[in-house]
Amino acid sequence: MAVKILSDSACDLPKEILDEYNIDILPILVIKDDKEYLDGETLDPMKLYEDMRNGEVYKTAQIPPSVFEKKFEEIAKSGESTIYICFSSGLSGTYQSAVIAKEAIKEKYPDLDLEIVDSKSASVGFGLLVYKAAQMAKAGKSKEDILKTLDFYVDHIEHIFTVDDLEYLFRGGRVSRAQAIVGGLLNIKPILDIPEDGTLRPIEKVRGRNKVLKRMIKIMEERGGEADLKNQTIGINHGDDIEGAMRLKKMIEEKYGCTDFVINIIGCAIGAHSGPGTLSVFFLNEKPSQD
Structure with a gap:
């Protein structure tokens, strides 16, 4: 069975x-x-x-x-x-x-x-x-x-994601009210990940949507350089932003030659905290020996 x-x-x-x-x-x-x-x-x-x-x-x-x-x-x-x-x-x-x-x-x-x-x-x-x-x-x-x-x-799973509006992270207690206000005024987009303990961690701040996507692609290289990204299944999801998700997919295809993707909208359990406009990418930072 x-x-x-x-x-x-x-x-x-x-x-x-x-x-x-x-x-x-x-x-x-x-x-x-x-x-x-x-x-x-x-x-x-x-x-x-x-x-x-x-x-x-x-x-x-x-x-x-x-x-x-x-x-x-x-x-x-x-x-x-x-x-x-x-x-x-x-x-x-x-x-x-x-x-x-x-x-x-x-x-x-x-x-x-x-x-x-x-x-x-x-x-x-x-x-x-x-x-x-x-x-x-x-x-x-x-x-x-x-x-x-x-x-x-x-x-070995990596989570790299950004949110479109810091207000939603403020509501979830991830940033202060002042950070949310200043971030909105300056168009600051945080990049976050999930470390080994399974919690949530802000790792960088980037100004503007274009720059944050480029930085996410670069982080994939930094963390997945030995993992044969081309032959992985890459995960992408979005907070009601399929256009952004497909743009991220195209950037990954062009940079790493990846062909296998799982792409989906972020469900309610996660989306209630991350909010609309969130974009995420998921991959392994090391190649499984049994694959």
């Missing part, structure tokens, strides 16, 4: 990939005016970004333990060997909730065959882990082989 891959909506993978590889997704909660929505199910990203541009404020909440327990009980009853790859523990309590739920279900179902992997990643950076695991599962690889590859990806 093939290994089953389970994840949550913060992985931001396109629906066609989820369907092709039969990846189950648990939706993260998104909240506006005390009303709860399910990311990607009862709230669409386009609606979220439209509302945010009109001044609406969204918040997010982790998947409730009861949802995990229900899902894990289904897995236990089915007897499927399952890997749940989850949103970074540095950005959400999802991982801890899943671990607690697993232990609760194992008391009733000791034979539960479930591994929980902390991606220490977000959005399509996280999604590339899920995608790789699903490809391996479909090819009949063992759970042990998949987990070994996931360990490598967790250690």
